Amino acid sequence: MTTEAFDLLSLIPAEVPEVNRVPHIRARMMEVMDNATGEVWLSLDEATPAQAKALEIGPGMVKYGPAVSSMDLAWFDRSPGADADGALTERVIGGLRFRLVAKPGKFAPLPGGSGVETMVDKHHCVVFSAGRELEFLIDSDGAAFVEQVDALADSKPFECPPGFSLRRLTLSKPWVFRAPRPAKAYFFFPSLRSFQGPVTEMP
Numbered sequence: 001m002t003t004e005a006f007d008l009l010s011l012i013p014a015e016v017p018e019v020n021r022v023p024h025i026r027a028r029m030m031e032v033m034d035n036a037t038g039e040v041w042l043s044l045d046e047a048t049p050a051q052a053k054a055l056e057i058g059p060g061m062v063k064y065g066p067a068v069s070s071m072d073l074a075w076f077d078r079s080p081g082a083d084a085d086g087a088l089t090e091r092v093i094g095g096l097r098f099r100l101v102a103k104p105g106k107f108a109p110l111p112g113g114s115g116v117e118t119m120v121d122k123h124h125c126v127v128f129s130a131g132r133e134l135e136f137l138i139d140s141d142g143a144a145f146v147e148q149v150d151a152l153a154d155s156k157p158f159e160c161p162p163g164f165s166l167r168r169l170t171l172s173k174p175w176v177f178r179a180p181r182p183a184k185a186y187f188f189f190p191s192l193r194s195f196q197g198p199v200t201e202m203p
Helices: 003-009 049-054
Strands: 028-034 039-043 061-068 073-076 090-093 096-104 115-121 124-128 133-138 144-149 165-170 175-178 183-188 194-197
Touching: 049 061, 144 183
Parallel strands: none
Antiparallel strands: 028 039, 028 061, 039 096, 073 124, 090 096, 096 115, 115 183, 124 175, 133 144, 133 165, 144 194, 183 194
């Protein structure tokens, strides 16, 4: 483990269970959404494209990724629907371990047809290291949303909806962002770029 990784790991509270952590630098994770329940399940470990392609999922499920996380580290306080902070709910899908991390609401198309927006029930904290150049999506109301997924492999360009823009910012020190609950999220296809927020205090 690098010194940088060790220093960032110290930002995760000691009481956070191991299953709640995403302790890999720029992790390449995959998700499975259960359309019957609306639940989003995140892989416990990093996943390869071959694993994702071979993963057998049940009817009414959709798999996404693996996609590159924009954040350097992350953790979840609890699964959506849980009464208190604690270990995330787990399940095995296609032989791989997943944990319940989010439950989005209805998806609404964005102007121009480039993506969708939704409100998400999740308890999510993300960590970005000093020196990182981040992109923030600025919506038509002027609210800022920090990137959470780069793309399938590398950051890919996408077309901002009318009235939206992108703003870049380089961090002078590590930044821990706790997503509001519920969080508002924007997803763009086919790149899988996504942003969450709003960010009320810019780093």
